[in-house]
Structures are given as C-alpha cells and as structure tokens.
Amino acid sequence: MARANGGDSNRFKGINTRLAHSGHDPHAYFGFVNPPVVHASTVLFPDAKTMVNRAQRYTYGTHGTPTTDALAAAIDELEGSAGTILVPSGLAAVTVPLLAFLSAGDHVLIVDSVYFPTRRFANTMLKRLGVAVTYYDPLIGAGIADLMQPNTRVVFTESPGSNTFEVQDIPAISQAAKAKGAVVMMDNTWATPLYFRPLDHGVDIVIHAATKYPAGHSDVLLGTISACKDHWPVLQSAHDTLGVCASPDDVYQVLRGLRTMGVRLEHHGRSALEIARWLQSQAGVAEVLHPALPSHPTHALWKRDFGGTSGIFSVVLDGGGESQAHAFLDALEVFGLGYSWGGYESLAVPVSLQDRTVSRRDYGGPVIRLQIGLEDVADLQEDLTAGLQAAKNA
Numbered sequence: 001m002a003r004a005n006g007g008d009s010n011r012f013k014g015i016n017t018r019l020a021h022s023g024h025d026p027h028a029y030f031g032f033v034n035p036p037v038v039h040a041s042t043v044l045f046p047d048a049k050t051m052v053n054r055a056q057r058y059t060y061g062t063h064g065t066p067t068t069d070a071l072a073a074a075i076d077e078l079e080g081s082a083g084t085i086l087v088p089s090g091l092a093a094v095t096v097p098l099l100a101f102l103s104a105g106d107h108v109l110i111v112d113s114v115y116f117p118t119r120r121f122a123n124t125m126l127k128r129l130g131v132a133v134t135y136y137d138p139l140i141g142a143g144i145a146d147l148m149q150p151n152t153r154v155v156f157t158e159s160p161g162s163n164t165f166e167v168q169d170i171p172a173i174s175q176a177a178k179a180k181g182a183v184v185m186m187d188n189t190w191a192t193p194l195y196f197r198p199l200d201h202g203v204d205i206v207i208h209a210a211t212k213y214p215a216g217h218s219d220v221l222l223g224t225i226s227a228c229k230d231h232w233p234v235l236q237s238a239h240d241t242l243g244v245c246a247s248p249d250d251v252y253q254v255l256r257g258l259r260t261m262g263v264r265l266e267h268h269g270r271s272a273l274e275i276a277r278w279l280q281s282q283a284g285v286a287e288v289l290h291p292a293l294p295s296h297p298t299h300a301l302w303k304r305d306f307g308g309t310s311g312i313f314s315v316v317l318d319g320g321g322e323s324q325a326h327a328f329l330d331a332l333e334v335f336g337l338g339y340s341w342g343g344y345e346s347l348a349v350p351v352s353l354q355d356r357t358v359s360r361r362d363y364g365g366p367v368i369r370l371q372i373g374l375e376d377v378a379d380l381q382e383d384l385t386a387g388l389q390a391a392k393n394a
C-alpha cells in the first residue's frame, strides 16, 4: 500500500500535504511519526577499518544526525535544493555562506535594504578579512550589471528588504550576476519557500532565519542555508570546517513548526493584509509599506514572482518624530514591543533607516514595523487605533 510518508513528499502537489510529510519517513524509525531527537557528539564504529575510512552514515555529532537530516531533507524538498546546512541562528545563516564563498581580494554586492546585522558583519569582519563591500539600490534590477567588477564573487539579496519591504527583481539580478560568474545569495526569510522559491529564479544559495515562521513560537533560534547542486560542496565543507552546528532540540522544534507553517502563514498573511489595507484609511497614517498593496513601489514585482504574503510590514505615521513614535508604541497593549517576528504574537518595533547609504528616503514621519500575529484582527485594530490616537495627542 502506498503511504503518505516516504521521504520524498515532492510528489504531493498540496503544500500543506508536503509540509506534513516532508523530511522524515516514519517507517525508517519503528513507525514513529516524528524523528528521534538525537543528542550526539561521539558515534561508535564497529571496527578500525570502518573508522579510518569513515565508512558509515554518521561519524560525529557536528557532521549531522538523524534529527538534523530530517529537517535538512524537509527544507531541501521545499526549496528544491541539493543540500541544506543548519546553523544556530538566522544571523549565522547569513554569515556562514558569506565566509564560505568570499576570500581576501573579493568584492561583494549587498542590497542597501538588508537586515542591519548583515551590514554590520560586512562592514566589520568582511572588510577586515580584505573583502570590498558595495551596497546597491534594492530597485536596481538588471542595472546591477554596471556594478559588477572583475572580482565580484557574491551578490547578496534580501527580498523583500528589511523594514521597507522592497521586492527585488531576483531573476534579472541573478542573470546579470551569473553572467559574470558571481554566486547569488538570497535571504528568503519573509516569504518562506511557500511563497517564493529562489532557486527557481536563478539564486544559488537560499538563507532562512528559521527562527521566524518555521519555528513560529518565539522560543527558538535557528538558521538554514540551502544550495543548488554546483555550490553545495563548498557550503557543506564550510559547515564542517567552521563547526557551527545547531542544537538537536532546536532542530526538532523547527521541524515540528514546519508541519503547521502553512496554516499559520496563511492566517498571518491574511490578517496582515487586512490590517495594512485598513491602516491606509486611518487618520494619522501617511503610508503603509507592504508589497501586496498596489501603492507599494515594487508591488508589480511581488505580483509577478511571489505566491503570497507573510505577516510583517511597516506603517509610516503622518508627521511627528520620536515622541509621537514612542507615544504610539507605548499605547499598544496587544502588540508587544520586541524584536524578531514570525511568532504567534503581534509585535511592534520603531524603525531606523539611518544605515541606508544608496537608497535613503525621507518618509516624512516615524516608520514603525508591525509583525501581525495570530490574534483576532479586531483586537489588533483596536490596539492600533489607540496607538494612532496617542501619537496624535503627543
């Protein structure tokens, strides 16, 4: 009898079916539906010959376990990648591939709307290691060809960009970068593989802060990095060399989270879009930065390439400064004031865009990022109404 669980869920069309059955074959482990959580450093070998030849599936904890294999296989199935490594945070998922592919004397192009700690890593460690860094406008598209130098080894993309959510023309950028032999990396955390599959659009290396939607409960830090066939050996070797492996409990929690990510994400996305549209008509709001709104400058690209929206976007208050922003934030009761996103609870963060170098824009008022959780929309709207009123009174 054919069974749903069989190690390759790609034969199922429905994404929720694939999320439910990817990564682990229960019949390979006594029929248990979930994989074991293997805590491991030492792995024993049956004899000396097997040991010196490393001729068995598992050899040491840092090189993988049945638990890490289950999650990596699930991500490979979702992303269409040749291999995935797991690292202890989303930030490590950014820094490890950059370290893996860049050497002294190389040049890297990084999108200006990048997650700030990625910029900090580039401006400190990469520069110290002799890598030249150039930031480019998120709207550059095929124009990236003009910035390519003979030593440009990596083009780093993040789409939509952090805080202002510009969607990049990934196919055009990938084509131009690859014509010059550069490796294209993408931080795909916002969309997850459910709403955008970077490798299908020419990207070589896909990065996820699995801390966000895959984990989904604000209690786990984890990163995943997936590679196409040509670049998998370099990525895998860097993982082994650096020793940045993830904890088995965290890996297990993320695989557990993946099973429900489709239904959670649909709820996050629907509520976020409803609130984004509603905010557009509220007094005290100048602009809503959400790529699925026709008013967003990169809406057409989102519509062309993405299959859905997740739950994070920004709102620009209609004038004012820090005291209005703080009044808005302090009036919120359902939204927590906290970093990160992708969890079940709503969060608000004041945004600073001071780090931007080539895509600076004056938004005319404070920018506040909202992560829409799984609460009821009416309660979130009531909270935001109180925030807008407080900003007006400040």
Ligand SMILES: Cc1ncc(COP(=O)(O)O)c(C=O)c1O
Pocket: 089, 090, 091, 092, 094, 115, 158, 162, 187, 189, 190, 208, 209, 210, 211, 212, 221, 222, 223, 340, 341
């Ligand atoms: C786009 C993006 N990439 C990477 C990260 C880093 O993830 P982590 O918090 O797991 O280090 C974040 C965190 O906010 C992020 O927003």
